[in-house]
Structures are given as structure tokens and as C-alpha cells.
Amino acid sequence: MQRRIRFTRKVIDALPPCPVEHGGKEVEYTSEEAPPGLRLVVTRRGMKSWLFRYVMPRASGPGIKRAIKIGVYPGTDPADACRIALELRAQIAQGIDPQEAKQEEEQEITLDDFFRTEYWPNARHLRSADDVESRWRLHLKPAFGHLRFKEVKTADIIRFHDAKKAELCAATANRLLQLLKRILNVALMLEFCERNPCRGIRMHAEQNIRTRTLAGSELKRFLAALEEEPNRVAADFFLFALATGARREEGLQLTWPELFLEEGVWRLPASRAKSGKSRVIPLNAIARQVLERRLAESKSQYVFPGKRAGHLVSPEKAWKRVLERAGIIDLKVHDLRRSAATLILNEGGSMTQAGNLLGHAPGSTLTATRYAFLADQQLIDASQRLATVLAQACPSAALKEEGVVATS
Numbered sequence: 001m002q003r004r005i006r007f008t009r010k011v012i013d014a015l016p017p018c019p020v021e022h023g024g025k026e027v028e029y030t031s032e033e034a035p036p037g038l039r040l041v042v043t044r045r046g047m048k049s050w051l052f053r054y055v056m057p058r059a060s061g062p063g064i065k066r067a068i069k070i071g072v073y074p075g076t077d078p079a080d081a082c083r084i085a086l087e088l089r090a091q092i093a094q095g096i097d098p099q100e101a102k103q104e105e106e107q108e109i110t111l112d113d114f115f116r117t118e119y120w121p122n123a124r125h126l127r128s129a130d131d132v133e134s135r136w137r138l139h140l141k142p143a144f145g146h147l148r149f150k151e152v153k154t155a156d157i158i159r160f161h162d163a164k165k166a167e168l169c170a171a172t173a174n175r176l177l178q179l180l181k182r183i184l185n186v187a188l189m190l191e192f193c194e195r196n197p198c199r200g201i202r203m204h205a206e207q208n209i210r211t212r213t214l215a216g217s218e219l220k221r222f223l224a225a226l227e228e229e230p231n232r233v234a235a236d237f238f239l240f241a242l243a244t245g246a247r248r249e250e251g252l253q254l255t256w257p258e259l260f261l262e263e264g265v266w267r268l269p270a271s272r273a274k275s276g277k278s279r280v281i282p283l284n285a286i287a288r289q290v291l292e293r294r295l296a297e298s299k300s301q302y303v304f305p306g307k308r309a310g311h312l313v314s315p316e317k318a319w320k321r322v323l324e325r326a327g328i329i330d331l332k333v334h335d336l337r338r339s340a341a342t343l344i345l346n347e348g349g350s351m352t353q354a355g356n357l358l359g360h361a362p363g364s365t366l367t368a369t370r371y372a373f374l375a376d377q378q379l380i381d382a383s384q385r386l387a388t389v390l391a392q393a394c395p396s397a398a399l400k401e402e403g404v405v406a407t408s
Contacts, residue, residue, distance in 0.1 A: 007031040007040065007078040017046035035085040040073070048073040049189065050081040052088050056097050068099050069190045075121030102191075111152065111183070112145035114192060119183050134274045135179050138249055139164065144180070149193040152184070157198055167248070168334055170204035177201060213339040214242075218328050219393045225326035234318035236290045237304045238336065243286040243390060244383075245340035247274060248333050252311050254303040259283075259291065282380045284387035286394075343389045 005011050007029075018027040028051065029040040039051040050071045055063035070076065070084045088098045115136055123132045136145075143160050144152060157180065164173035181198035188196050214222055229235035241251045250268060259266050266281040273279055283291065294303050302311040319333055 003027065003029050005029045005031060005040075007034050007038075007081070009074070009077065012040065012048060012073060012078070015040075015042055015048070018042050018044045034078075034082055035089060037089070038081060038085040040081075047189075050076055050084075052085050052098070054088065054092055054098070056092065056099075057095075066097070066099050068102060072118065072122050072186060072190065074125060075118065109148065109192065110145060111147055111149070112141055114149075114187055115141070115145070115183060118190060118192075119186055122186075130276060131175075132179060133276060135176055137271075138274060139176050140180055140183075149187060152193075152197050154197040154201065158201055161201060161204070165204050167332070169332075170206045174203045174206060177203065211338070212330060212332070212335045213342045214328075214331070214335070218326070218331075219339075219343075219390075221326040222322070222328060223390070223394045225322045228325060229318055229322050231315070231318040231321075232293075233304050233312055234315040235322070236294055237312060237315060238319070238322065238333070240287055240290045240304075241333065242336045242340055243284060243290065243386060244281055245337050245386070246281070247337060250274075252304060252313065252315075254311075255301050256295075256298070256303060257301070259303070261288065261291065264288070282383035284383040286387045286390050287383075340386055344385050346389065348385065 005015075015029070018025065026041050026043045029042070031038070031040075037053045039053060041049050041051050049069060050073065051067055052070050053065070053067045055065055057063045068088070070088070071081060073081075076084075091098050091101065120133070120136075123129055126132065144156075157177070161173050161177050164176055177198065181196065181201075184193065184196040184198055187193045223239075226235045226239055237251060240246065241248070244251070244266070246254075250272060253272060254266070258268060261283070264283050266283055266287075268279045268281060270276055270278040291303065299305070300311075304312040306312050315333070323329065323331060
């Protein structure tokens with residue numbers, strides 16, 4: 001069933017979902033002002049996309065009726081849809097079948113290409129746009145962004161889903177799977193792929209919000225185990241993560257140009273921050289000591305380099321050895337971040353201080369341009385509280401000698 005409207009944002013935004021009594025799953029709209037063949041399709045869920053219907057001439061006999069999906073509204077607006085439709089009509093006039101040309105193009109397009117050109121222009125208008133962007137940039141893009149659609153396999157997605165549960169938590173792993181499934185559903189609707197490989201993958205059971213931290217004597221045992229860990233790069237990463245409250249990927253991908261040791265700060269760029277906004281993180285005495293050790297051995301742009309090239313990626317083996325040596329169970333690398341906040345609070349810090357240091361809330365405004373690389377006093381206080389409690393628990397006397405804590 002076709003209905004005639006004007007292809008303007010005001011009219012399209014007001015269109016209701018396809019009614020159930022319509023008898024189909026979608027309804028098509030045409031416009032007298034649009035190029036012939038251009039349709040706006042509205043589904044029962046209210047999703048709106050553009051379709052181009054055409055007849056491809058043959059040398060003999062009647063032409064072949066075909067249809068090609070050309071974009072999702074509002075990412076592809078009426079002007080864009082009309083322009084694309086005119087380009088497709090020009091292809092047909094030259095004897096080029098748009099459907100076959102698109103199939104050839106789709107064989108080379110990667111998931112990251114699709115996300116940037118088709119999915120993100122629509123998702124950026126959502127309330128959850130910041131979460132969508134950070135989840136894609138930090139987690140999904142590194143795993144799947146370089147792949148073409150035919151290379152994305154269900155087994156690989158299951159392994160990714162399980163790994164994110166172990167690395168982070170079930171809830172985060174599920175949110176990542178849901179986003180990937182939505183992206184691939186849009187790709188399926190636009191005929192970039194023939195099936196969604198996420199289909200049939202079960203969500204992990206989600207428990208209450210994880211509250212695990214280093215508790216009681218665990219902190220001393222953990223720090224002692226770090227000193228005995230043979231993989232010194234991984235051990236230093238764990239200590240640095242605890243001393244700064246850094247997110248796992250933020251710490252693993254840390255490069256020397258982000259550090260301003262004389263000012264005593266780490267300037268995390270917006271491109272690597274989960275929030276998409278740059279942050280200034282104070283470097284307390286323990287963090288600086290870790291960095292000094294790494295700098296003395298540095299042969300890479302990365303503070304925590306991998307064995308072959310790039311940065312440290314999977315420190316799980318070292319993590320398992322540390323926990324076994326310390327006699328600690330059910331602790332994840334991400335729990336160090338929560339532990340840092342808890343230690344700050346136990347040392348008399350405020351929720352605001354802990355939250356700001358960890359980047360849960362926008363950081364305090366920096367006072368002047370000349371201090372653009374300096375953290376404000378509240379963040380410094382929170383960082384120093386964290387260094388104090390860690391130094392008190394550390395079996396090594398090195399930190400006390402540097403004056404992190406007062407000695408009797």
C-alpha cells in the first residue's frame with residue numbers, strides 16, 4: 001500500500017508507525033516532488049528508511065523490477081534521499097544496475113565504515129548517543145570494526161561476549177552485545193548482510209551491581225604479591241591502575257606524550273576517554289614511582305608495552321598469578337578502580353572527590369590557561385589520600401622513604 005505525502009522533516013517526523021490493521025509489516029509513502037521510484041518506508045516499530053524502486057531494462061523482453069534500500073531516516077534526510085535517487089537513475093540510464101553495483105561495494109565495506117556512514121548519523125540523535133559512541137570506540141570497533149560483514153561470525157561474537165563478562169561484568173557484556181545486534185539489524189534491513197550473526201546468542205545472567213573491592217587484609221597481600229610478580233610490566237600496570245583509579249583500557253593504552261611528569265598530571269585525551277571528554281588525572285607518589293620505573297626501561301611510545309609490539313593487551317595470566325599468590329578470589333582488574341574509590345572514602349575523602357578522580361563526573365574547571373595541565377586541589381587531595389593508604393599497606397619501605405607517609 002502506498003500513500004502520498006510531502007517529503008519534509010516536519011511531515012516525516014509526524015508519521016505514525018505502520019498500523020496493525022494495515023495487514024503488512026510496513027507502509028510505503030511516495031511524493032510528487034521526489035524523483036520517481038523513491039519511497040519512504042515506515043515499519044510497525046516506527047523505524048523509517050528510504051527505498052528506491054526501479055525497472056532494469058533488458059536486451060529483450062520486459063525489464064526486471066528491483067528495489068534497493070538507500071538509507072535510514074533521519075541520518076539520511078529527504079534532500080540526501082532525493083540526491084541518491086537521482087544518482088541511481090543516472091546509473092540505470094548508463095546501463096548500470098544499482099543493485100549489482102551496491103553488492104560489489106558491500107563486499108569491501110567494513111563494520112566501522114557502516115557504523116560511521118549509516119548507523120552513527122541516526123544514533124547520534126538518541127539520548128544514549130554518548131554510550132553508543134564510547135561502547136563502539138572502546139570495545140566493539142577494536143574487535144569487529146576492521147571486518148567485512150561476511151567475516152563476522154557468531155562464534156567470534158560469543159567469545160567476545162564471554163571475554164567482556166570476565167573482564168568487566170555481565171551487564172556491560174550484554175550492553176555491548178545488544179549494541180552490536182542493533183547495528184547488524186540495521187545492516188540487515190539495508191541489505192548489507194544476509195543474516196544477523198548475533199541472533200540466537202543468549203544474554204548473560206545479570207546480578208546486582210558488582211561491589212567487589214580489595215577488602216581488609218587483601219590490600220597488603222595484593223601489594224606484596226605484585227612485588228613478586230615476574231611480569232613487571234603487568235605488575236606495574238596493576239599498581240598504576242589502583243593508584244590512579246584508571247579504567248583498564250585507559251591505562252593499557254597510555255602513551256608517554258599524555259604524561260606531564262613535571263606538573264604531576266596525566267592528561268587523558270577525549271579520543272580515549274569513555275565520556276568522550278578530556279580529563280586531567282593527578283599523579284600521586286605511587287603513580288610517579290611506577291612511571292619512573294617504566295621510563296627507565298622504555299623503548300616504546302606506550303608506558304605499558306606488549307612483548308612484541310604495541311601496548312600490553314591481555315594481562316590475565318599475570319593477574320591470575322597475583323591473585324593466587326595473594327590468596328584472593330573473585331577479583332577483576334576493573335575492581336581496582338572501585339577499590340581506589342573505596343580507599344579514598346575510607347581515608348576521609350568525599351564522594352565528590354572520589355567520583356571526580358575516577359571521571360564519574362565532569363572535572364572541576366581549571367583556573368587559568370597557564371594552569372591548563374594542572375589538576376585542581378580537590379583532585380590532588382583525593383589522589384594523595386589514595387597514595388597514603390597504599391603506602392601504609394605496601395610491604396616495601398621505598399614509598400615511606402620518599403615521604404608519602406610519615407614514619408615514626
